[in-house]
Amino acid sequence: MNEHVPVLYHEVLNLLQPQPGGLYLDGTLGAGGHTAGLLALSAPTGRVLGFxxxxxxxxxxxxxxxAYGERVTYVQASYAEMASLAPDCGFAAVDGVLLDLGLSSRQLDNPERGFSFMRPGPLDMRFDSTRGETAADLL
Structure with missing residues (x-):
């Protein structure tokens, strides 16, 4: 795993109480830190659907x-689409849902993403840079 420690990592895992064989949704996968914890604590058969x-x-x-192989499934979509997409991925009923809303440090630290005014870069501000209008387009 990477050096990034997710916000409230231990608190989140303590509240979700992952169990072996559990099914979990991570609606804001990001760098995967919370998901790694869910997978570790739900081993050997727990699974996570990450959006x-x-x-x-x-x-x-x-x-x-x-390292978690097929125990984690990845979906490029918004957390707002979880309820409609999860059943088709084998997650009709789940044991826990995580939403860590907001920007990640990886997004803020990359000037090409255009989320921060701290470094020169394009005024983009899109989570998916292949879709929709940039912030500059809207101004």
Missing amino acids: DRDPEALRYAQAQLV
């Missing part, structure tokens, strides 16, 4: 979670 709108975040999480 993220950001294709860069999904690629990063896949690399970080490769």
Whole structure:
């Protein structure tokens, strides 16, 4: 796993109480830190369905979670679509749902993403840079 420690990592896992064989939804997968904890505590057969709108975040999480193999499924979509997409992925009923809303430090620290005014870069501000209008387009 990476050096990034998710916000309230232990508190989240304590509240969700992952159990072996459990099914969990991570609606904001990001770097995969919370999901790694869910998978570790739900071993050997627990599974996580991870959602993220950001294709860069999904690629990063896949690399970080490769050791968990097929126990984690990745979906490029918003958490708002979880209820409609989860059943088709084998997650009709789940044991826990996680939403860690907001920007990640990986998004803020990359000037090309356009989320921060701290470094020069395009005014983009999209979670998925392949879809929709940029912030500059809207101004």
